[in-house]
Amino acid sequence: MTAETSQTLDRGLRVLKLLADTDHGLTVTELSTKLGVNRTVVYRLLATLEQHALVRRDIGGRARVGLGVLRLGRQVHPLVREAALPALRSLAEDIGATAHLTLVDGAEALAVAVVEPTWTDYHVAYRTGFRHPLDRGAAGRAILAARRGEIGNPGYALTHGELEAGASGAAAPLLGVSGIEGSVGVVMLADSVPQRVGDRVVEAAKEVAEALR
Numbered sequence: 001m002t003a004e005t006s007q008t009l010d011r012g013l014r015v016l017k018l019l020a021d022t023d024h025g026l027t028v029t030e031l032s033t034k035l036g037v038n039r040t041v042v043y044r045l046l047a048t049l050e051q052h053a054l055v056r057r058d059i060g061g062r063a064r065v066g067l068g069v070l071r072l073g074r075q076v077h078p079l080v081r082e083a084a085l086p087a088l089r090s091l092a093e094d095i096g097a098t099a100h101l102t103l104v105d106g107a108e109a110l111a112v113a114v115v116e117p118t119w120t121d122y123h124v125a126y127r128t129g130f131r132h133p134l135d136r137g138a139a140g141r142a143i144l145a146a147r148r149g150e151i152g153n154p155g156y157a158l159t160h161g162e163l164e165a166g167a168s169g170a171a172a173p174l175l176g177v178s179g180i181e182g183s184v185g186v187v188m189l190a191d192s193v194p195q196r197v198g199d200r201v202v203e204a205a206k207e208v209a210e211a212l213r
Contacts, residue, residue, distance in 0.1 A: 011035060012045050016054060016065065025062030077103070080180065080212065081113040087207035088115040088184070095197050097188035098126045101208060102139035102171070104181040108132065109140035112182075124167050124187045136162045138169035142183040146173035155202045157183075158193055170198045172205035177212045184208050 018034055019026060026034070031042045046063055049055035053068030084101040092099040092115040101113040111130040116123055134140035142157040156172040163169070170193040171185025184205040186197060 008045075011037065011041070012049060015042075015045050015049065015063075016069070019055065019063055019065045020069075025058060025064040027062055031063065077112045080182075083211040084113050084184070084208045085115065087204045087211065088113055090207075091115070091184070091186065091200060091204040092117045093119070095186055095188070095200055096120045096123070097186040097197070098124050099184070099186050099204070100126055100139065102143070102183050102185065104134070104143060105131070107134060109134050109137065109143065109183075111139070122189070124164065124189055126187055132163055138162075138171035138187075139183045139185045142171040142173045142185065143181055146175060146183075147181065151175075154195070154198055156185075156198045158198065160192065163187075168193045170201045172198075172202040174205055174209045174212070177209050180212060 014035060015031060018031065028039050028042050028046070031046075032039045035042065046055055046057065050057070050066070053066045053071075055063050056066040057063050080103065081101065088099040088101060096117045096119065098117070099115045100111050102109045102111050104110070108131045111126065111128055114126050114128050116126075132140060134144055138157045138159040141159060142151070145151045145157055151173055156170050158168070158170050160168045164187070166189055167187050168190045169185055169187045171183040174180060174182045174184065184201060186193075186201055188197075
């Protein structure tokens with residue numbers, strides 16, 4: 001801690017991070033131990049966070065992340081989209097295919113930014129807000145592979161016809177971005193995706209990740 005930082009705010013944020021890392025919640029005693037502060041301090045932190053719906057306590061008294069965190073999270077998408085658009089535009093124009101940024105939303109993949117090429121006669125229509133299961137489509141498969149630590153060479157996932165008949169997709173995960181699971185990809189009307197396209201997708205994913213750090 002430095003003179004310019006708030007110890008109370010720091011502790012409150014640490015509470016949220018601890019609760020976000022558990023599926024079953026934490027008791028006041030457990031939080032007190034993990035934070036290294038007394039129970040009275042924890043009670044005050046939880047009471048304040050509850051007022052803003054960032055924390056809730058169940059019947060057994062265990063604290064969990066509240067729905068207010070979801071409302072805050074929704075505001076992240078426009079910021080992420082804005083940061084990713086330059087790299088997506090460049091990718092779409094270079095490849096001549098629809099480029100997209102996809103983020104994890106629960107058990108689904110959610111397209112939060114889509115850029116279509118300006119010079120092609122035809123391309124795959126892909127809209128912002130499109131959702132699909134994480135285990136279908138290149139975007140979701142790339143995210144799952146990164147989650148399992150299975151993204152190696154060539155660094156991207158490929159699919160054909162999983163989300164749209166006749167369309168192939170390539171996507172590379174966003175790596176090294178704290179708090180965000182996502183991927184950058186392209187979708188094109190083709191039987192397969194050339195290696196040069198896959199390599200370009202990996203490059204674009206790195207550019208987006210750098211913009212988000």
